[in-house]
Amino acid sequence: MTKQQVLDLYFLDARHKLIEVAAFLDRVDSAAGRDDFRLKAFCAALGELKGGKEKARRVLLAFSDPTSQPITLAKGKGAVGAWSGKRG
């Protein structure tokens, strides 16, 4: 596809998703209490959109656990979407 074709197919959908991201950040800003590692990870991942290739890959890496050793015990089953920074 040409850039024009990509824009024709996907611009409105991407625009919608960007507004949703902005609204999510507004919502967090106006809410009481403290945020957590998820917001920090989200903002770090946003930084990957500024330039360069493979943005989707870099955003996924920004959310990922970069460690290599298995953890001692799985205390829960679910994933939360961002690495907490805790090891083991």
Place this chain on the structure above:
Amino acid sequence: MRYIEPHAHMVSRVTDDYERMAIAGCEAVCEPAFWAGFDRSSAAGFYDYFRQLTEHEPKRAAKFGLKHFSWLCINPKEAEDVKLAEEVLALIPQFLDRPNVLGIGEIGLNKNSRNELKVLEMHVDLAARYRQLILVHTPHLEDKLKGTRLILDVLKNDQRIRPERVIIDHVEEHTVKMVLNPGFWAGMTLYPETKCSPARAVDILETYGQERIWLNSACDWGVSDPLAVPKTALEMKKRGHRTAMIEKVVYRNPQKFLSQCPKFKV
């Protein structure tokens, strides 16, 4: 357009879904053993589940002209209990000769723990001893990168395992290359929010090519879409991809991999 659904948890779907899939062009559905949403209390629970996969679901699918195939294992979410895993693995061989069983799956990791890794190794050994195909689940979200690396190490360290007989599922942009490069198959799962979207899946196909790669919905008891594969076929059509290329990805690729088990015939 005809297609094969290589990864769907039909035990958790209503019968209407079989009808919709058949209308959409599905010719065969493959169902790996998975987590029911709660921990089964004993190996007997898994025995009943394996009967459901190998006896009941094929009959349900056949009512709509669909062939149903299954994979067997104790899934990664229940793999923290190694003793239970040993009991379940001991049950599996008696089911391997059933006419719709394709191999061992979906094995893998969930939180990347030592016990999960041990149970994964036990499954890989079972698959090697019984010469079974392997279907691998890679972890969700932030755990996927680390888990994929650990899983690849286990597979590469076992000289009996041939990469072309292993499909590593739920790949995304940051894991697809590390799966394809050593010769494994890669599965892209079209699951809302937590995995690929149709558009991203087509991006990956355009970047990495259409060899040793397939699409699946992994539809289950969560919010998921049993028609995600034909919808992604439509996405490819919208981008101008030829019918032959689309059919390769949604039909001939899964057929090629799965036909390595002689029981897979569509």
